[in-house]
Amino acid sequence: MITELPHTTKRGVSIKLSFRPFINYLQNQQKNCQATNRLGDMYTYMTDQFTPTFGIEPLEELYDKDRLSMLFQMATVAVFPLAHTNREISYAFGLPFPMTLFHQSDEFGRLRDEYPSLLSDIRAQIGEEDQQRFWYRLILERYYGVQSFNGKTASFRFQQTANGLTKYFRIKINTTFIERSPADSFRFEPKLPDLQSAWIDFAKGGRLPNKNTGGLTLSDFRFEGFAFFIVEDITEAETVHQLQAVFSRLHSDTEPEIYRRFETALRNLVGQPDLQLSIVPFQQVNGYFVHQEEMSARSVFLRHSGKVVDGYKDPHAQKTVQELIKNPVPRLFPGLVGLPEMGQKMLYQNGFRSFLWYPIVNGDEALGILEMASPQPDAFDEGLLPKIEQVIPLVQELLRYQLRQFNQNLEQLIKQKFTSLQPSVEWKFNEVAWEYLRLGKKESFNSPATQVRFPQVYPVYGAIDIRNSSNERYKAVRQDFSNQLAALQQLLKQADLPNELATPEQLIATASAWQSKLTEDLNPEDELNISDFLALEVNPYFEHLRLHYPDLETAIQHYFGQTNPTNGQFNRSLQVYERSVEWLNTAVNTFIENEEKQLQAVYPHYFERYRTDGMEYTIYIGQSISPQKPFEPDYLRLLFKWQLNSMVEMARLTHLLLPRLPLPLQTTQLILAHGQAVDISFRQDEHRFDVEGSYSIRYEVLKKRIDKALIAGTQERLTQPDTIALVYTNTREIVDYLPFITELQKQNKLTSDIEYLDLEPLQGVARLKALRLRLDYSSEQD
Numbered sequence: 072m073i074t075e076l077p078h079t080t081k082r083g084v085s086i087k088l089s090f091r092p093f094i095n096y097l098q099n100q101q102k103n104c105q106a107t108n109r110l111g112d113m114y115t116y117m118t119d120q121f122t123p124t125f126g127i128e129p130l131e132e133l134y135d136k137d138r139l140s141m142l143f144q145m146a147t148v149a150v151f152p153l154a155h156t157n158r159e160i161s162y163a164f165g166l167p168f169p170m171t172l173f174h175q176s177d178e179f180g181r182l183r184d185e186y187p188s189l190l191s192d193i194r195a196q197i198g199e200e201d202q203q204r205f206w207y208r209l210i211l212e213r214y215y216g217v218q219s220f221n222g223k224t225a226s227f228r229f230q231q232t233a234n235g236l237t238k239y240f241r242i243k244i245n246t247t248f249i250e251r252s253p254a255d256s257f258r259f260e261p262k263l264p265d266l267q268s269a270w271i272d273f274a275k276g277g278r279l280p281n282k283n284t285g286g287l288t289l290s291d292f293r294f295e296g297f298a299f300f301i302v303e304d305i306t307e308a309e310t311v312h313q314l315q316a317v318f319s320r321l322h323s324d325t326e327p328e329i330y331r332r333f334e335t336a337l338r339n340l341v342g343q344p345d346l347q348l349s350i351v352p353f354q355q356v357n358g359y360f361v362h363q364e365e366m367s368a369r370s371v372f373l374r375h376s377g378k379v380v381d382g383y384k385d386p387h388a389q390k391t392v393q394e395l396i397k398n399p400v401p402r403l404f405p406g407l408v409g410l411p412e413m414g415q416k417m418l419y420q421n422g423f424r425s426f427l428w429y430p431i432v433n434g435d436e437a438l439g440i441l442e443m444a445s446p447q448p449d450a451f452d453e454g455l456l457p458k459i460e461q462v463i464p465l466v467q468e469l470l471r472y473q474l475r476q477f478n479q480n481l482e483q484l485i486k487q488k489f490t491s492l493q494p495s496v497e498w499k500f501n502e503v504a505w506e507y508l509r510l511g512k513k514e515s516f517n518s519p520a521t522q523v524r525f526p527q528v529y530p531v532y533g534a535i536d537i538r539n540s541s542n543e544r545y546k547a548v549r550q551d552f553s554n555q556l557a558a559l560q561q562l563l564k565q566a567d568l569p570n571e572l573a574t575p576e577q578l579i580a581t582a583s584a585w586q587s588k589l590t591e592d593l594n595p596e597d598e599l600n601i602s603d604f605l606a607l608e609v610n611p612y613f614e615h616l617r618l619h620y621p622d623l624e625t626a627i628q629h630y631f632g633q634t635n636p637t638n639g640q641f642n643r644s645l646q647v648y649e650r651s652v653e654w655l656n657t658a659v660n661t662f663i664e665n666e667e668k669q670l671q672a673v674y675p676h677y678f679e680r681y682r683t684d685g686m687e688y689t690i691y692i693g694q695s696i697s698p699q700k701p702f703e704p705d706y707l708r709l710l711f712k713w714q715l716n717s718m719v720e721m722a723r724l725t726h727l728l729l730p731r732l733p734l735p736l737q738t739t740q741l742i743l744a745h746g747q748a749v750d751i752s753f754r755q756d757e758h759r760f761d762v763e764g765s766y767s768i769r770y771e772v773l774k775k776r777i778d779k780a781l782i783a784g785t786q787e788r789l790t791q792p793d794t795i796a797l798v799y800t801n802t803r804e805i806v807d808y809l810p811f812i813t814e815l816q817k818q819n820k821l822t823s824d825i826e827y828l829d830l831e832p833l834q835g836v837a838r839l840k841a842l843r844l845r846l847d848y849s850s851e852q853d
Contacts (some may be wrong), residue, residue: 083290084206085252086166088130088173091123092250092296093146097121100149117145136173143174150250150299161302168202169194170300175523182302186231193242196229200279203289205244207274210292213251215266217274220589226621228305234652235344237335239309241621242302255525264288276619307458310340314465328584333469336582341458345446347371347423351465352439352473360392371442372414375421395440399432401456407447424448429459431466436471495675497698505794523753524763525677528693531710532743532774533719535659537652538738538792547644547734549593552601555634555641556589559609562630565623568616651734652684658728659686659721666717673713674706676762677751685738689774690714691751691760702780712811716744718795719820722846726793739790741778742797744771744804769836773798773852776833780841783829789841795821797842798830805842812844819850 086725095119104111121142124130130139143164161182163175170190183189194202205225211686213216226243252505269280270287294410313336316331324332330350338346354361368374404426409416418426425448429441441459447452506569537543560582568575585601607688611632617627633640663686667678676692692710693704718740723739750763751772777798780789789796799805833839 078589083288084292084294084296086249086250086296087128087165088171088297089295089519090124090130090142090495092248093149094118094121094125095150095250096248101587101635104380106557113148117149117785121147121810125710132458140174144206154288160234163300164297167299167300168197169300172300173191179300179302180541184235189231191233193227193229195228201227204274204276204277206289206292207270207287209246209294210287210289211266211270211274213249213294214263214292217266217271220795228309230616235338236342237339238304238306240302241305242300245299245301247295252293252295274568276615279612305459306339306342310336311465314462317465317469319532320540329469337462339427340442340462341455343445343447343450345527346450347372347444349442350469351442352470353437354474354477354479358390360785371444372418372426375417391431395428396437397429399430401430401459402428403455404449418444425450427451427455429463429472431463433467437472438467441466462593475569493677495671495677501523523606524750525691525693525695525760526689526750527695527748528677528751529707529710530745530770531690531692531714532688532745533684533714533718534683534687535718535725536683536685536739536741536778536780536790538739540736543734543736544645544648545593547648549589549639550644552588552598553586553595554643555605556586556601558630558633558641558687559605562626565626568623569620569700571656578612581608600626647733651732652738654728654732655684655725655736655738656682658724662715662724666713670710670713672700674700674707676710679760687774691749693748708807711807714742715795715808715811715815719815720845722793723820723848726846737792739792740795742800743773743777743792744797744808745773746804748803771836773839776836777839780833780839781831783831789828789830789843790844793846795846797839797844799842801836802840810841812842816847820848821845822847837847 074672084835097114101114101118104114104775109203124142127134134142146164148160158163159178160681161178163172163179165174167279170193172190186192192607205835208225224243224245226241228239228241230237230239232238257345264287265284267280267285269277272278314333317324317333317336320329333350337348338344348373349369351362351373354503362370362373404410406424406425409417410426412419422853423444425447425684426445427441427443429443431438441693443451468577478780512593560579563579567646571803581604585604588597613627613630616623634642636642637646660680660682663680665687669692670676670690674692676690677696678688679691681687688708689734692702722738722740729735729737751760752763753759754761762768781787782789797805797808812821812825816823822845824845826840826841830839830844
């Protein structure tokens with residue numbers, strides 16, 4: 072079998088088939104073997120078989136194809152140990168560019184049968200410039216002694232599409248047995264031009280030499296020998312990479328385009344063109360699983376069944392989803408066996424013979440479900456699951472993105488159409504809406520007649536803050552950057568990295584400079600600049616190397632794996648910090664939500680909560696919020712008691728969490744005592760309540776500044792771990808708190824120590840005082 076026979080390549084390089092380099096190799100191997108060594112006998116025998124080919128030119132015309140094929144079959148014995156291959160490898164012997172094949176393995180033949188245009192497609196997909204670069208490398212090695220191939224092997228990627236599936240391959244061209252032709256083989260020996268650095272740069276992946284630099288005259292160079300080609304199927308790795316690339320365009324591509332590419336890649340991965348699949352998120356509203364119409368249309372099962380999961384009307388559907396989440400194992404139904412009769416019948420009628428459900432659950436996080444359906448009864452077997460499991464982390468990220476989008480759309484709709492109406496104030500909005508309609512929509516919602524306003528309500532403010540949260544975050548970010556920059560420099564210090572897009576030396580210098588900066592300090596601008604350096608300079612350089620230098624692919628892939636935002640080593644410290652903050656916030660917010668619900672039963676009030684590094688809240692209570700229920704001073708005192716007790720319990724809760732946190736973060740507790748009533752009104756532009764009047768505004772100023780208050784005459788912050796700070800202006804404001812403090816001391820929840828402190832003036836606020844109460848943890852049970 073001889074295919075595409077020309078001696079002179081399209082680029083002008085002359086190469087002829089010869090066994091001389093191979094015979095030289097055999098003779099060298101023979102010399103290295105002992106006289107009695109059977110391996111030496113083999114090399115002697117092979118040398119005897121190939122030596123008669125000397126002086127026969129053109130060899131491929133004077134030797135029939137069977138004789139040539141026999142010789143190459145014999146060469147396989149010597150070549151395969153060099154290539155570390157096995158009998159099932161797809162290989163061939165011949166000459167490169169255009170590919171001239173003299174012998175091929177059964178596997179290579181099977182590949183050509185499957186893709187009849189394989190050779191022409193390889194040539195078409197390996198561009199002219201890459202082919203020219205191949206010859207530059209070979210010339211530089213054989214004529215100038217410049218090593219540019221890694222292990223004398225060049226590799227190129229190409230793809231083949233058949234029956235609706237795309238497969239990806241890498242072809243390796245080994246040039247071990249290609250040498251420059253001896254001088255006496257031609258009429259003249261060309262005088263070598265002086266070596267140019269531009270040629271080396273081009274051979275290593277740089278730009279083609281321009282006219283001023285001057286390129287090599289390829290027709291002046293002559294080679295002889297043969298190459299051997301190895302084709303590897305890299306569909307799985309390439310498909311996973313394509314799926315990863317989908318996420319870099321989540322915010323730019325439309326959702327249908329994202330799904331189209333995701334589904335195409337999955338079909339290629341499992342090798343089934345007629346596969347139907349869907350990825351459906353577990354969207355929830357008020358704890359019930361729901362699906363928008365477009366999601367039901369996307370689901371293979373729901374689309375054909377006509378069912379819509381409705382959390383409020385279909386308890387059976389809810390139970391089905393709950394069971395999938397409770398036992399999130401893949402469910403394969405070859406031949407549809409094992410499905411409920413109704414589902415089996417429905418899928419069969421729609422042409423399906425195999426079905427798969429794969430619930431995507433990560434711990435307590437119910438994300439969604441992957442569905443696959445095929446018209447083939449034996450489409451799904453045990454070999455399918457390992458392929459799918461490779462991409463489950465990517466499916467999880469896609470589902471998380473969808474769920475975030477769903478929740479954001481829901482929140483946006485609520486903000487546009489409604490406000491966050493609490494039952495205690497909903498009556499007032501109904502009243503104002505009726506007034507607006509009664510006036511024939513002639514008044515705006517900002518007019519006095521249609522303003523939502525509550526005069527003379529008492530504010531109760533409290534805050535739990537994470538101590539030194541900003542410093543702890545910067546420490547975590549600094550540590551992660553330090554680890555990444557160190558790994559980056561280690562990778563860049565590998566020898567012979569090409570100077571493409573950026574030079575390794577430049578990147579090392581920049582990384583080292585940032586590493587030094589990290590030992591000093593880190594501000595938000597530095598954080599942004601380091602992130603830009605890694606994303607805009609380092610990542611493109613590594614991506615280029617990954618695509619063009621297969622020997623570096625493992626190391627670079629390992630580096631990129633460590634950048635994963637959820638489990639990568641380069642985000643580990645920040646993840647530890649954020650997990651600790653999240654645990655504290657979740658515990659505190661859950662506690663305050665439950666406690667506040669019980670408080671509503673005592674007297675209706677308006678409750679505002681703000682998410683900061685910790686949690687702040689303000690409660691407004693008074694007669695104007697609940698006109699039908701008389702407001703007595705005792706209700707305010709009950710609220711003070713509730714506030715002090717809840718603050719003690721939240722402090723004890725965070726103290727109990729401390730040894731369990733990934734990063735030990737402490738909290739500080741703060742209460743602002745304010746004995747005067749304020750007026751609040753609803754701001755239509757911001758959809759929230761705000762205070763009115765100069766005195767009321769002073770209260771807002773106090774709230775924003777007291778967390779930074781210092782004890783008078785010192786640099787000590789008022790708020791400290793294991794304490795509760797109670798800030799006030801006049802002693803009358805804390806009188807109602809004192810009996811409850813005494814009660815908590817008797818319960819061994821507060822120590823007997825009470826600090827009475829004066830505070831340093833704050834901007835616009837002076838003569839503030841504070842009580843500092845110390846928590847007693849001795850009554851905590853293990």
